[in-house]
Each structure stands twice: as structure tokens, then as C-alpha cells.
Amino acid sequence: MEIIETSIPGLIVFQPTPHRDARGYFSRTLDVNILADAGIDPAGFKQENQSRSYQGVVRGLHGRTNKGEAKLVRCAHGAVLDIAIDARPGSPTFGRMETFLLDDQVCRQVYIPRGFLHGYQALTSVTDFVYRIDDFYGPDEDVTVNYLDPELAVPWPAPITVVSDRDKEGMSWAAFQETLGV
Numbered sequence: 001m002e003i004i005e006t007s008i009p010g011l012i013v014f015q016p017t018p019h020r021d022a023r024g025y026f027s028r029t030l031d032v033n034i035l036a037d038a039g040i041d042p043a044g045f046k047q048e049n050q051s052r053s054y055q056g057v058v059r060g061l062h063g064r065t066n067k068g069e070a071k072l073v074r075c076a077h078g079a080v081l082d083i084a085i086d087a088r089p090g091s092p093t094f095g096r097m098e099t100f101l102l103d104d105q106v107c108r109q110v111y112i113p114r115g116f117l118h119g120y121q122a123l124t125s126v127t128d129f130v131y132r133i134d135d136f137y138g139p140d141e142d143v144t145v146n147y148l149d150p151e152l153a154v155p156w157p158a159p160i161t162v163v164s165d166r167d168k169e170g171m172s173w174a175a176f177q178e179t180l181g182v
């Protein structure tokens with residue numbers, strides 16, 4: 001499992017080595033030593049979630065108030081374009097976006113630190129997204145920034161099909177920055 005730094009400090013890609021043979025492939029999805037090498041406490045994860053999305057679905061852009069929520073994300077079936085936006089006040093890369101193609105062939109994972117906005121678009125007919133979070137579900141702390149915010153201009157790669165009501169009502173990036181005192 002290779003650790004790959006990104007242009008945003010703390011946002012880290014993990015690239016495993018899938019072993020392929022006539023049956024399919026084998027790929028490691030968690031290695032606590034590698035996480036520790038990357039400065040992540042593997043014992044910090046409290047919950048693992050899986051969501052299924054159909055082609056074109058967009059989920060996000062989600063964040064969490066107070067201390068935030070770190071995530072280790074991957075696409076277990078199909079492919080997504082994953083979006084991470086640095087929303088940590090005072091960060092030298094505040095507002096910067098990174099996008100990642102995550103799929104069930106390359107098997108890349110992304111660690112998204114606390115204080116980011118996160119979202120993704122499903123690019124395949126059946127798309128299973130799996131992620132660990134370092135806190136228990138806290139709906140009272142949910143934050144949603146609009147996935148179509150013109151200032152952020154997220155490059156959604158495919159026609160958008162279904163979006164939740166919550167996501168349709170997401171606040172603007174400017175309004176979110178005001179809540180952060182930025």
C-alpha cells in the first residue's frame with residue numbers, strides 16, 4: 001500500500017496493489033501500520049458506512065460542525081468522482097479542491113481530514129461507496145454546501161440524476177464561510 005501526498009496537507013491517497021488472477025483480484029483494504037505511517041490513528045475510526053448510488057447520483061457537499069469528521073473513503077463497486085474541499089479556517093490551502101477518480105479496479109482510497117467538505121458523483125449504474133468515519137453519526141452537526149455552488153464550480157463529470165432534498169437545499173460556499181468566521 002503506497003502513501004501518496006496531495007496538494008493539500010493532510011489529504012492523503014492510499015494506493016494498494018491488487019493481486020489479479022483468473023478468479024478476479026485480491027486487494028488489501030485496511031493496513032493499520034500504513035495508516036500509522038501516514039500519521040492517522042487507525043483506532044480513531046468509530047463507524048463504517050456503505051452507500052449504494054445509481055449512475056449520475058450526487059451526494060454532498062457535506063461537512064460537520066464543531067470538531068469535524070475525518071473519513072477514509074473508497075469505491076467498492078463501480079466508480080465515482082470524489083471531491084474534497086479544504087474548509088479548515090487558517091489552512092494555507094483553504095478553499096482548495098482536489099478530485100479523485102475512485103473505482104473498483106485501481107482500488108485507491110482517500111483519507112479526508114476533519115474540516116473538509118466532501119461529496120461524490122456515481123459514474124456507474126450500480127456504485128457502492130464505503131467509508132470509515134472517526135466519530136459516530138451526528139445529524140445535528142451536519143453541514144451541507146450546495147453541490148452547484150458557482151464559486152466552487154465542482155466539475156461534476158456526468159449528467160446529474162438524483163440528489164437528496166437536503167443536498168438541494170445546501171447553503172452557498174459564501175454563507176458557509178460566514179459560519180466559519182472566515
Ligand SMILES: Cc1cn([C@H]2C[C@H](O)[C@@H](COP(=O)(O)OP(=O)(O)O[C@H]3O[C@@H](C)C(=O)[C@@H](O)[C@H]3O)O2)c(=O)[nH]c1=O
Pocket residue numbers: 049051059060062071118119120137164166
Ligand atoms: C451518514 C449516515 C446516514 N444515516 C441515515 C440518515 C438518512 O436517513 C439516510 C441517508 O443519509 P444521508 O442522506 O445523509 O446520506 P449521504 O447523503 O450519503 O451522506 C453522506 O454523504 C457523503 C458525501 C459523506 O461525505 C458522508 O459523510 C455522508 O454525509 O441514512 C445514518 O443513519 N447514519 C449515518 O452515518
